[in-house]
Amino acid sequence: MTDPRLTALARSLPATVPFVGPEAQERARGRPFAARIGANENVFGPSPRAIAAMRDAAAEIWRYGDPESHDLRHALARHHGVPPDCIVVGEGIDGLLGYLVRLIVAPGDAVVTSAGAYPTFGYHVAGYGGRLLTVPYARDHEDPQALIAASRAAGAKLTYLANPDNPMGTWHDAETILAAIAAVPSGGLLVLDEAYVEFAPEGTAPPLDPSDPRVIRLRTFSKAYGMAGARVGYAIGPAALIAAFERVRNHFGMNRAAQAGALAALEDAPWLAHVCDEVARARGRIARIAAETGLTAIPSAANFVAVDCGGDGALARRVLVELAAQDIFVRMPFVAPQDRAIRISCGTEADLDRLAAALPAALKRARATD
Amino acid sequence: MTDPRLTALARSLPATVPFVGPEAQERARGRPFAARIGANENVFGPSPRAIAAMRDAAAEIWRYGDPESHDLRHALARHHGVPPDCIVVGEGIDGLLGYLVRLIVAPGDAVVTSAGAYPTFGYHVAGYGGRLLTVPYARDHEDPQALIAASRAAGAKLTYLANPDNPMGTWHDAETILAAIAAVPSGGLLVLDEAYVEFAPEGTAPPLDPSDPRVIRLRTFSKAYGMAGARVGYAIGPAALIAAFERVRNHFGMNRAAQAGALAALEDAPWLAHVCDEVARARGRIARIAAETGLTAIPSAANFVAVDCGGDGALARRVLVELAAQDIFVRMPFVAPQDRAIRISCGTEADLDRLAAALPAALKRARATD
Numbered sequence: 001m002t003d004p005r006l007t008a009l010a011r012s013l014p015a016t017v018p019f020v021g022p023e024a025q026e027r028a029r030g031r032p033f034a035a036r037i038g039a040n041e042n043v044f045g046p047s048p049r050a051i052a053a054m055r056d057a058a059a060e061i062w063r064y065g066d067p068e069s070h071d072l073r074h075a076l077a078r079h080h081g082v083p084p085d086c087i088v089v090g091e092g093i094d095g096l097l098g099y100l101v102r103l104i105v106a107p108g109d110a111v112v113t114s115a116g117a118y119p120t121f122g123y124h125v126a127g128y129g130g131r132l133l134t135v136p137y138a139r140d141h142e143d144p145q146a147l148i149a150a151s152r153a154a155g156a157k158l159t160y161l162a163n164p165d166n167p168m169g170t171w172h173d174a175e176t177i178l179a180a181i182a183a184v185p186s187g188g189l190l191v192l193d194e195a196y197v198e199f200a201p202e203g204t205a206p207p208l209d210p211s212d213p214r215v216i217r218l219r220t221f222s223k224a225y226g227m228a229g230a231r232v233g234y235a236i237g238p239a240a241l242i243a244a245f246e247r248v249r250n251h252f253g254m255n256r257a258a259q260a261g262a263l264a265a266l267e268d269a270p271w272l273a274h275v276c277d278e279v280a281r282a283r284g285r286i287a288r289i290a291a292e293t294g295l296t297a298i299p300s301a302a303n304f305v306a307v308d309c310g311g312d313g314a315l316a317r318r319v320l321v322e323l324a325a326q327d328i329f330v331r332m333p334f335v336a337p338q339d340r341a342i343r344i345s346c347g348t349e350a351d352l353d354r355l356a357a358a359l360p361a362a363l364k365r366a367r368a369t370d
Numbered sequence: 371m372t373d374p375r376l377t378a379l380a381r382s383l384p385a386t387v388p389f390v391g392p393e394a395q396e397r398a399r400g401r402p403f404a405a406r407i408g409a410n411e412n413v414f415g416p417s418p419r420a421i422a423a424m425r426d427a428a429a430e431i432w433r434y435g436d437p438e439s440h441d442l443r444h445a446l447a448r449h450h451g452v453p454p455d456c457i458v459v460g461e462g463i464d465g466l467l468g469y470l471v472r473l474i475v476a477p478g479d480a481v482v483t484s485a486g487a488y489p490t491f492g493y494h495v496a497g498y499g500g501r502l503l504t505v506p507y508a509r510d511h512e513d514p515q516a517l518i519a520a521s522r523a524a525g526a527k528l529t530y531l532a533n534p535d536n537p538m539g540t541w542h543d544a545e546t547i548l549a550a551i552a553a554v555p556s557g558g559l560l561v562l563d564e565a566y567v568e569f570a571p572e573g574t575a576p577p578l579d580p581s582d583p584r585v586i587r588l589r590t591f592s593k594a595y596g597m598a599g600a601r602v603g604y605a606i607g608p609a610a611l612i613a614a615f616e617r618v619r620n621h622f623g624m625n626r627a628a629q630a631g632a633l634a635a636l637e638d639a640p641w642l643a644h645v646c647d648e649v650a651r652a653r654g655r656i657a658r659i660a661a662e663t664g665l666t667a668i669p670s671a672a673n674f675v676a677v678d679c680g681g682d683g684a685l686a687r688r689v690l691v692e693l694a695a696q697d698i699f700v701r702m703p704f705v706a707p708q709d710r711a712i713r714i715s716c717g718t719e720a721d722l723d724r725l726a727a728a729l730p731a732a733l734k735r736a737r738a739t740d
Binding site: 001002003004005006007008009010013014015017018019020021023024027036039041042043044045046050051054055057058059060061062063064065066067068070091092094095098102103104105106109127157187188189213222226227228229230231238239240241243244246247248250251252253254255256257258261 | 383
C-alpha cells in the first residue's frame, strides 16, 4: 500500500532498491558467508592509523562532527593541490550523487549514463524526476564518445562516467577522459566517478582542474582507503557548483569519528600503497583462477574483476547461486551483455583459496542446469 | 556566483545554513572553547558499552553497514513494542526530516511550524519548495492548537511540533499532544519531533501507535544516548509511510560503527537513567545560576535551559558574545520574543562552575553597552 499523501513524484518511484546487502542475504540463508567478496569492499582494511583515530574518537562521539569538515577538507585540498572551496565532503559518493542530482536535475531533465553502469546514480535521477537515457557499453567499456554524443543530442544536464568503471573494472586513459570533458555540451556537466581510481595505473586520472566548469570529480574513502562503513566521500569541482551543495546538504550529517578516520587515512600513504599492491596481487590471482576454470577475466583497474562465464546472464546468475551455496558472496552486472560475467572483489588469500576451490564445481553445476 | 546549471528551485535557495558549528567559531576566534554547552550535546557521553562497540567496529569499517539496519531496527521495535516495519533508521533526525519532506512536500505545498522552532525543518521545507507558514509561540511554548488550526486553514501537508521544544525546552503533556493528533486535518501529517523526550517527565510522550496514519514520531541517539557525532536517528510511523522512505533514502548511508554503537546504547538502560539524572541535576544548577544572577530560567524538560536575560534579542546576543569571550559556547533562539533568552546546554560540573563565574560579569557588560 502506498501512502496517499506522497507527492506525485514519490508515488511514481519504485519501492525496489539498487542493492541488497550481504547481511540481508545471510539472514535469508540462515548462515554467514565465509568469503565476503561481492560488494567491492576492501578486505585489506583501513590504515591502522585510521582505526586508531576512529577508536580515539569513540568516546568523543557525544560531540557533533564539524559540519564544515574543515580539517579533512583542507587536508584533501593540500593532498590534491586544489583550493578548499572546490571540495565538498559528504556521506559517501552515493550521498553526494543525491545532492548533485537534486541541485541540477529538475523533473523531465535529460541525464545520460551507460546501460548497466552504477545503478545508484540512476536511482537518484529517477528520485528527482530526471529522464535517464542510456548508451550501451562498447566491448565492456563505458563509451565516452557515445555518452557525450547522446548528451549533446538530448541536451543532457548531467553525463555520468565512472573511470575505472563499476561493474566491469575497465578504464580509459586520461587523454580519452580529457577529450570527453572537452566535448561536454554547453550547460552540461560530466559526473566523473573516480571511486576506484587509486587502484588504476598512472595516467588514468586526468589532472585535477577545478577551474573547469564542465566536470565534477567524485572520490571516496570507501575503496582504496578501506572505509566503506564510515561513509566519507568527496567531490572536487568548480567553486560555484561546490558552494551550491551548502544549499541542500545535511550539514551535520558527517559522522565525527569517520571524519577523524579519513583524515588519518589520507596521511598514511604507505598503507595506501600496500593496499594497492595487495589488490593488484589479488586481481592477478582472480584472473589465474578464472583461467584455470576455463573462463576469461576482463582486465580491471579496480579492486574487483569481472569474470566472463562464457554464457548469458542466466548462466552467470546460476554461478552466483552456486558460489553462495558454498558461502561465497559475489555479485554480477545487471544488464546484458555485461551480465554474462560475475564480479569478484579482491579478497584475502583465504577468500581466494575458497573461490579457487569452489568455482570449478559451481560452474559445472551451473552449466548442468542449462 | 551561482552556477547557472542549478534548477530554478536550487537557484532560489539561500546560501546560508541553519547553524554554524562551534569548531568554525573556534577557528574564527583562534582558540577553543573551555565549555561547550551550546549545541545541546550530551556532555555525559554515550554508554561505555556503546563506546566499546564503536571501538570494536573500527577495524571492521571496511565493510559497508547493513543497509537495512536490521539489528538496530529490530531492537528498537522490541524496545518500543512496535512492528519493525514501522521504524526507519536514518542519518539523524535531520536526515530523516529531509527524506520526509521530500516524500510529502511538492513545490507550493503548505507546511506549518512555529516561528522560531527547529530551523533545520524549515531548511528542508524550503529546499523542496514548500510554503512554510508559522504560528507564534504561546508563553514560550509551541502552541499545538494554533498549529493545527493553521494547518487546517492552509490544508497543510505537514505540521511540525517538537515535544519537548527546542530552543525553549518547554513541553506539553501527552493528553495535549493526543488532542493535537486527533485534530490533524485529513491528508495531513503531524511531525512529532521527540529528540529530547527521554529527558522529559513521565506522561510527556503519548503511547506509540504506528497504526495511526496522522503522526510520525522522530527519535534520536544524539541527545539522551550521547551520540550526536554518530548520526543515528529513527522514525516511528505507519508502515505505508515508513516503507516510502525506501524510495528515496541513501540506503548505504548509515555508518557501520554508529549502528553497532546505537544498538549497544539502547541495551544500556542504567546508563540512560544515569544520564537523565545528571541532566536533571544540571538543569537545576543552571536555574540556580540564573537566579543568583537575577535572571529567570524557563522550566525545561530537555538537556538545556533557556535563560531569560530580561531584555530583548540584542541584549541576549551581547550576553552570548560576552560568554564567548570567556570561552563559553552557548546559543540562543533565533526569533522574538524567544530571543530574549540564551540557551544553555546541560554541562558538567566544571562547565557550570565556569558559567557561574562568568555570567554575572557577562550580563553586566552586556547591559552596559545597551
